[in-house]
Amino acid sequence: MAFKAISIVVARCLSSLELLFRLDRGLPQSNLRLVVDGLAGALAIGVVATTSVAAQEKPNAVGLGIFTFTSGPAAAYGMPGKNAADLMIDEINATGGIEGVPVSATYVDEAQGAQGVIAEYRRLAGDAKNQVMIAALSSATCLALAPLAEQLEVPTVGWNCDTHQLLMDGKSKYVFRPNGNTVPEFIAYAIYLLDRKPDVKTVAIINPDYAFGHDAAKIFTAALKALKPDIQIVAELYPKLGSPNYQTEISRLTTARPDVVFSNLWGADLENFVRQATPRGLFASSQVILALGETVLQRVPLPDGVIVGVLGDGWWMSPDAKANPETVKFAEAYKRRFGEYPVFPAIKMANALIYVKAAYKAAMQKNGGKRPTRAELADAMKGSKVATLTGTAQTRADNDGLVDQIVGVTVKTPAQQFPVIGDMARYKGDSLMPQVGQDPLAWISTLKPEFAKSLPKPGSYK
Amino acid sequence: MRTIVAASAVLILAVLPVAAPWLQFVLTVAIAKGFAALGVAVLLRAGLISIGHAMFFAASAYGVAFLARAGINDLGLLLILSVLVAALVGAIAGMFLVRYRAIFFAMLNLAVSMVFYALCAKLYGVTGGTDGLPVPIPAVFGIAVGEPVFKSVLFYLSLALMLLVGLAVQRYLNSPLGHALSAVHSNEIRLEYLGIPVWTVLLIAYVISAALAGLGGAIAGFAIGRVVPDFAFWTASGHLVLIAVLGGIGGVPGAFLGALFLELLHSAAVTVTDAWNLIVGMTLIIVIMFLPQGFYGLFSRKEASSL
Structure with missing residues (x-):
């Protein structure tokens, strides 16, 4: 019914367009029609708005x-x-x-x-x-x-x-997140990094310039400082989301010569960054952590030994x-x-x-x-x-989810044409989460270097 | 005749949310954008295109968020204060911006608004970065209300404001001060020779247009419940100019017509396909090709003929 009404209105609107091209414009009668059409159009929109939902209804879906x-x-x-x-x-x-x-x-x-x-x-x-x-x-x-x-x-x-x-x-009461949050996601990288490279001294961060990038930098830095207080952050770069060009940032990163480069760039940004950073030797001179690296494994050739993960346990080739x-x-x-x-x-x-x-x-x-x-x-x-x-x-009681965190490094495998994740650690979801109601950043700063000792080591998840 | 059309249009707007409750939000935001577009249209009268009015829109919305955080919890007070914030920002920016014309005016507005956008996005500790700030539900004249009631109050308040502010702006545009704007467009030097200070005329217009954008921003902030830096992004400013042009700058209703059309079109298009941008864009091209004077042109032509 609605569609019929719309087609009539559209047809009438179209026919009234011809008025605009006529020389003797503005006959009161025809203008009245325009107005009526306009109002009818508004009504039709209302009708569609109410019926379109009803039209989609499938019984019992x-x-x-x-x-x-x-x-x-x-x-x-x-x-x-x-x-x-x-x-x-x-x-x-x-x-x-x-x-x-x-x-x-x-x-x-x-x-x-x-x-x-x-x-x-x-x-x-x-x-x-x-x-x-x-x-x-x-x-x-x-x-x-x-x-x-x-x-x-x-x-x-x-x-x-x-x-x-x-x-x-x-x-x-109604918002649920069966996924965990930024806190366990990025602490996992700090723990994995310190297990794999205990002597790391300098870290540089390159994250996208919006809340996700800043939050991740804050959590990762806080966790590193708590677990190994002598670590220095030598550069924090926040390129604009959607930048096509990372040459300036890569220059800064290579001249800072950090032991570790951490990044939670993602999507096309990450692909661009990897493509531009590989020929300039960033992956050879520093240990790179790409927190969302798994998303580009099948798209860009990542070198071996890059720490990557899946912000949770969602790795389709994990043993589980x-x-x-x-x-x-x-x-x-x-x-x-x-x-x-x-x-x-x-x-x-x-x-x-x-x-x-x-x-x-x-x-x-x-x-x-x-x-x-x-x-x-x-x-x-x-x-x-x-x-x-x-x-x-x-x-949990606060509706946040507990899921395990999988972190590993890129390795080649004969089974696939692209690098996969090897040497994995799977951290239990609750081990990296503050208690319900605890301020996450305050909780991270209370962590002691001993905290990481009890957790699984790289390569333990096979 | 005109009053009948206007009255029936407002009446339809008032009952639409009863038929489709979700439309209430869309219409509230459309009216909010209509206010901002009206601000742009006021300046367009003087031939000045501002591609930066989203700054005032956002400034006022952020104003609401900050004032609410500071403990002010009344709809009326928050609206008035945030509009004043926008007017103040407008007065400061306007003082030097109205010296420029044409592309320089457009570009400088754009530049200033992008500085504002960058500050909103970068001052992470103050503005919450890209995650923005929450806008709580205020009391309505001292009465604490629930969410659905507040949203209805907001909608009908915006509708009433649309009429009142619309009439006020109409009066302003028909006053000597308003006619001076068109005169700036046609011959600025002659205006100076007549003894009318162009700078003052434009500054007043600029502050009024900033306040209008601010009113829209405050309403949008309340309706959406969250302020994000995207409110001030240049595409949002462009959107406002588009609404003003689409609706037609011949009269006050044009801005609201344009805003309602664009918002309803958007809502309809996103339900149909992922390529909603394509539908919106093509419709705009068609409208602009066939209605060079905007939607308001449909109505004003009748006015001319009845003379």
Whole structure:
């Protein structure tokens, strides 16, 4: 019905365009028509706005809102997430959906900025079919959506955003993050580095110039200083997000001659940085740590011995992942469909969907097989422990997740054409997290060098 | 006739959120941007294009966040104070910016706003960097309200402000001070010979336009609940100019028409495809090709003929 109304309005608007080209403009009658058309157009938009949601309704489908970057530079990171969601949802639906109910997802592009994302979130939340939001990739989006999730009481699963500020107040009822946060992610690198190179003296940092880069630098530096107080930070560089050219930064890094270069650049930025830094010998003169290096393993030739990781346990070739037939199947299906093996953002998305599925199951068991409400779903997520493709995701009392951290170095393998991660350490999720309610940075500064002794050593995870 | 059209348009706006509750947010933000675009349109009257008005938009939104943090917790007070912040920033920047014309004016506005953007993004400890600052829900005239009520209050308040401020700006544009703006555009030297100080005329216009952008910024800050440096980025400024041109600078409603059109188009496009940018861009090209005077041109033509 709505479409008919729109086509009529469009047709009338188009026909009234001809008025503009006529010489005897402004007959009162025709102008009236223009005005009426304008108003009718506004009404039609309203009608569409209300009915489009209704039109999408499938009887008895589990609606999910999935927020990721599908355009702009961050899509280099967001598209693997979307691909994984597509694949997982197809697989879930092929095997009968979640508890017999098919899943249908609506994707929202985070590249529209906070305002557009909030509008879409409100729109999706307005439809009762959409029971869970999987949002979001960017920390800024998560921070903007978190108060909204609490107000609208929609269970919202942060599938990738990892700022430690998100759940710090411990009051969240509807925001969950089965993923861990920046604190364990970057402490893991400090511990791994000191185990592998105990005599490191000087460190340089090159991170993207936004909250994620600054947070990571702060946490990594604090952890290093706590574990080995004589370490010096000789350079801290924050190139603009999306820079095509890193020559100036590379010059600074090579002249500073640090023992270690740490970076959490990602996406195209990381690819550019690696391509420009390799010929200038940065990888030979310093031990480089690329915190998100796993995402480019299949795309740029990284030399051996670069410390890389996956900000969690989402490495599709880890021993745990290889032992899980589901994961192997997922990785192969992903490769067949998208031409690449799943990088860790893809695994994170897949794990988030498994987390939601598990919550559904638990909620339905509890309420006797009825369709769970949003509140029941949030209740089921609380304190849950879910087996994912690559390990377990445990939800703490403050709704933050505990997942293991895998760190290793690049090695060549005859099995693949690209370097893989070897000499790995897998740190238990809870060992690197402050207690609920503790200020993370204050906690890091209380760490003693002995802290690292009890943790797994590089190469221990085989 | 005009009043009937205007009244029915406002009425439709007022009832739309009842039909589709999520539209309330979109419309609130659209009206907020309409205010800012109106600010740009005021300067466009004098032939001055500002590609930097997002700075005032953001300054006021940051003002709300900081004032709220300092303990001020009332919607009315926060709105007034933040608009004053924007006007003050406008007065300071305007004092030297209104000496310039044409491309120099546009570029200097752009430069100043990008300095502001860089400060917002870089002063990590003060502004929260790219993660921005939260804008809490204030009390409405002393009454603490919940989130849904506040958002409705905000929407209808913006709607009322749109009418009141719109009428005020209309009066201003029809006053000698307002007509002097068009005179600056057509012949600035003659204006000086008539004894009208161009610098003062433009400074007043600049401060008014900064305050309008500030009003929009404050409303947007409340609606979104978070202020991020992207508010001040140059693409946001360009967006405001686009809204002003799209709506038409012939009259006050133009800015709001443009803003509503663009926001609704955006909302519709993102639900259809990932390539929403393409849809928005093509529609803009079509509108600009066929309606060179903007949407307001559709209505003002009738005005001319009825004379």
